[in-house]
Amino acid sequence: MGSTRRIFTFDRVSADGYFSALDGNLNWAVPDDEVDNEGVAQMPDAGTILFGRRTYEMFESFWPKVADGQPMAPDPHRPARQTAAMHAMAVWINEAEKLVFSRTRKEFPWKNSRLLGELEAGKVEALKNQPGKDMIIFGSGSIVSELTTHGLIDEYQFVVNPVLLGSGRSLISGVGQNLKLKLLEAKTYNSGNVRLRYARQN
């Protein structure tokens, strides 16, 4: 892809391969300041977040509160905690450019958010060819699946949590072909989390 902007995914997944519970719940994730700190540390390289509407709305209901340092209301989508690493992440997300694919929603009051309309690979190719920093995708399974089909994702990062969810949603589905990856890194944390980083094989 030469000098185009890179796109990478970042997801916590369960040992049985789900990225969220069936209802979108993420409160099964094993808290890990080490993973959070490393996540924040790599964020300056990514100035833009690509979102599906569903993940966007989950983030919108959560991260601005963390950024404001508000006492955390009980939230079904996250473990009830706030650490320095989470606050740093919240500030970064608040400032980042947030591009949202949605056919239905029209208003995006959260700072630096912009509607891209319906997902089309060509729109993302155009973004990659614009000057700018790397782009990151959290969650947003339908977006990741579609961009995977078109070979537009450069790196996949999974933090495999030592948890069986028992049921849940798969990050990637409905993609018709297998894709070989190159393992870039496998790192084990004291929490039992394992971070796996893969590059797309060209």
Added chain:
Amino acid sequence: MGSTRRIFTFDRVSADGYFSALDGNLNWAVPDDEVDNEGVAQMPDAGTILFGRRTYEMFESFWPKVADGQPMAPDPHRPARQTAAMHAMAVWINEAEKLVFSRTRKEFPWKNSRLLGELEAGKVEALKNQPGKDMIIFGSGSIVSELTTHGLIDEYQFVVNPVLLGSGRSLISGVGQNLKLKLLEAKTYNSGNVRLRYARQN
């Protein structure tokens, strides 16, 4: 569980969390003699294999041929290869006690196979309390899911392959509660495979 027989699972999974393609195909797995050799090396500790019917029939159509050293017919379920490690595994599987859960099938001509009828947790608890070696489960998602619900699986082994399947079947599904695991080992292989071993937290 004290001195009861242990049950462990062993599965190749894709980086996107599937243990088989939608049609049961396993030919996406990245060949890895190192993983195969280690698999064979731990097999003497497991004298019994527990099967769901579907996985049993896939094994039945494949491993006896490998054990016999027959030239491999093109097989949609496996990469077309045979190595010393695969042959050793085939011989071990041929000799192992094969216990099959099935409501429909009655005849089991493959050596050392025995019908256990419908899956019931109590039958497996009884097996665990009998004297004998460890028990292993390959694939057999419905069996693994049900035994997970009942806390009867002691260890889960996943070989995460550097492949995105894009769609497929999840090993564990329909289990109503989360289960915390303890990471025992994360080992990286030259092929890009990563083996993750987890114990159930009591």
